[in-house]
Amino acid sequence: xxxxxxxxxxxxxxxxxxxxxxxxxxxxxxxxxxxxxxxxxxxxxxxxxxxxxxxxxxxxxxxxxxxxxxxxxxxxxxxxxxxxxxxxxxxxxxxxxxxxxxxxxxxxxxxxxxxxxxxxxxxxxxxxxxxxxxxxxxxxxxxxxxxxxxxxxxxxxxxxxxxxxxxxxxxxxxxxxxxxxxxxxxxxxxxxxxxxxxxxxxxxxxxxxxxxxxxxxxxxxxxxxxxxxxxxxxxxxxxxxxxxxxxxxxxxxxxxxxxxxxxxxxxxxxxxxxxxxxxxx
Amino acid sequence: xxxxxxxxxxxxxxxxxxxxxxxxxxxxxxxxxxxxxxxxxxxxxxxxxxxxxxxxxxxxxxxxxxxxxxxxxxxxxxxxxxxxxxxxxxxxxxxxxxxxxxxxxxxxxxxxxxxxxxxxxxxxxxxxxxxxxxxxxxxxxxxxxxxxxxxxxxxxxxxxxxxxxxxxxxxxxxxxxxxxxxxxxxxxxxxxxxxxxxxxxxxxxxxxxxxxxxxxxxxxxxxxxxxxxxxxxxxxxxxxxxxxxxxxxxxxxxxxxxxxxxxxxxxxxxxxxxxxxxxxxxxxxxxxx
Numbered sequence: 421x422x423x424x425x426x427x428x429x430x431x432x433x434x435x436x437x438x439x440x441x442x443x444x445x446x447x448x449x450x451x452x453x454x455x456x457x458x459x460x461x462x463x464x465x466x467x468x469x470x471x472x473x474x475x476x477x478x479x480x481x482x483x484x485x486x487x488x489x490x491x492x493x494x495x496x497x498x499x500x501x502x503x504x505x506x507x508x509x510x511x512x513x514x515x516x517x518x519x520x521x522x523x524x525x526x527x528x529x530x531x532x533x534x535x536x537x538x539x540x541x542x543x544x545x546x547x548x549x550x551x552x553x554x555x556x557x558x559x560x561x562x563x564x565x566x567x568x569x570x571x572x573x574x575x576x577x578x579x580x581x582x583x584x585x586x587x588x589x590x591x592x593x594x595x596x597x598x599x600x601x602x603x604x605x606x607x608x609x610x611x612x613x614x615x616x617x618x619x620x621x622x623x624x625x626x627x628x629x630x631x632x633x634x635x636x637x638x639x640x641x642x643x644x645x646x647x648x649x650x651x652x653x654x655x656x657x658x659x660x661x662x663x664x665x666x667x668x669x670x671x672x673x674x675x676x677x678x679x680x681x682x683x684x685x686x687x688x689x690x691x692x693x694x695x696x697x698x699x700x701x
Numbered sequence: 702x703x704x705x706x707x708x709x710x711x712x713x714x715x716x717x718x719x720x721x722x723x724x725x726x727x728x729x730x731x732x733x734x735x736x737x738x739x740x741x742x743x744x745x746x747x748x749x750x751x752x753x754x755x756x757x758x759x760x761x762x763x764x765x766x767x768x769x770x771x772x773x774x775x776x777x778x779x780x781x782x783x784x785x786x787x788x789x790x791x792x793x794x795x796x797x798x799x800x801x802x803x804x805x806x807x808x809x810x811x812x813x814x815x816x817x818x819x820x821x822x823x824x825x826x827x828x829x830x831x832x833x834x835x836x837x838x839x840x841x842x843x844x845x846x847x848x849x850x851x852x853x854x855x856x857x858x859x860x861x862x863x864x865x866x867x868x869x870x871x872x873x874x875x876x877x878x879x880x881x882x883x884x885x886x887x888x889x890x891x892x893x894x895x896x897x898x899x900x901x902x903x904x905x906x907x908x909x910x911x912x913x914x915x916x917x918x919x920x921x922x923x924x925x926x927x928x929x930x931x932x933x934x935x936x937x938x939x940x941x942x943x944x945x946x947x948x949x950x951x952x953x954x955x956x957x958x959x960x961x962x963x964x965x966x967x968x969x970x971x972x973x974x975x976x977x978x979x980x981x982x983x984x985x986x987x988x989x990x
Binding site: 482484504505506508513516517518519520523524527528530531532533534535536537561562563576579580583 | 874875925
């Protein structure tokens with residue numbers, strides 16, 4: 421159930437299912453038969469150290485990277501790529517960009533259309549509603565490039581959500597945020613996901629800010645995945661099997677700490693994630 | 702008041718047919734260049750725009766050699782160079798400078814050859830001056846329809862693609878996620894930029910064309926937070942600089958050295974620079990630091 425191979429019992433109306441997705445680039449295996457499903461409105465964390473294949477997996481889902489084998493299925497009738505909202509990694513806007521948060525959110529609605537956006541009360545109301553939903557109304561008229569990292573993330577989330585996608589992908593949105601900002605962004609995401617029944621797949625190398633809201637976790641290590649609830653996946657024996665060497669999972673004060681051995685790990689990046697050869701997730 | 706106006710606007714300014722043509726062509730070019738130029742600045746393609754202009758010199762000089770209006774040479778070479786840059790890899794941020802530099806070097810080599818041939822062919826250095834720094838008062842009225850048509854093409858591309866172009870300039874990744882064909886948008890934009898640069902070369906010369914392309918756009922971006930307004934503001938700045946430049950150049954006929962007149966290009970470029978510096982200083986207060 422937790423090794424990622426069993427998907428037959430998943431509910432029919434899965435918003436996304438990855439079926440044995442494999443990606444090899446230049447002879448190197450990036451993803452190795454990764455399978456999981458995300459149900460309607462589910463909040464899923466894509467957890468793994470740097471270099472574990474998180475960004476590649478998101479790119480495959482977006483259709484920007486063709487899998488070597490396996491496939492991605494998007495649930496629901498007429499579900500095109502436009503039905504996915506996306507917040508890219510390490511996204512910081514140029515300071516000189518003459519753009520208000522409000523403009524960027526509007527481009528999420530109709531940025532693919534030709535011509536100028538004609539002034540429309542309906543459009544303005546939709547943008548305003550989305551800005552309020554992510555708590556960005558206060559700074560919607562300032563230059564986006566001058567906003568803080570957390571404020572920019574909220575604008576980008578509004579940009580991605582305004583087209584009413586059924587699935588929202590976020591690549592390391594918490595990476596450059598301080599803890600309070602990260603918690604605030606997670607709260608906004610969780611609320612929007614529940615209220616609008618949008619499935620969320622969020623990648624992170626640090627899972628603790630996500631613990632209170634995650635329905636499921638897709639845990640990547642060495643290109644392989646373990647999936648299930650946090651209780652099912654984040655356990656010593658499951659992660660030991662995934663990493664291929666001994667892993668300890670400690671639960672301290674409601675936080676989870678993963679101590680992923682030393683030396684033998686096939687991903688040098690995993691060691692860098694924590695101090696002294698210890699990966700703390 | 703009438704006296705001041707009279708000193709500023711020399712008698713005969715508006716009735717001179719060469720001045721009228723200069724004002725019309727210069728005005729159209731300024732508006733097109735400003736609209737296109739806002740995106741050149743946003744996309745960080747100023748070097749590419751500059752290179753397209755410089756390479757236009759090869760086109761202008763070769764057109765002169767075979768007896769065509771330099772405009773056709775500017776357009777043909779700028780488009781060809783834009784195509785080459787696209788092939789060499791302008792779509793990648795890392796490869797962009799390299800692609801531009803390589804194509805630029807080749808273009809300037811050709812320009813050197815053709816300008817030399819122009820000079821030996823005509824026995825004067827007049828062609829070199831016209832092509833490199835422009836000569837708006839000696840335009841052939843026959844190019845007006847062509848300039849209008851080319852300007853319309855560039856303007857239509859930018860207006861039609863306004864939103865997809867804006868989003869892909871902000872972030873190609875966001876644009877792709879939104880279903881925008883980023884590369885196709887980039888190629889169409891490059892065409893608009895090549896045409897705009899060629900038009901600039903006609904008015905203020907191949908080597909100065911960048912100033913009119915990038916200056917008004919850069920100044921406008923410092924003054925407003927809104928992309929649509931930036932395009933409108935850039936148009937106003939470009940138009941003002943060009944028309945005022947034409948006026949001052951006309952007046953300069955009575956400045957030292959008497960009865961020679963200073964080049965229009967100098968005034969236009971100087972006014973654009975002043976507008977940019979003023980916008981930077983004023984914009985910091987308005988937009989907030």
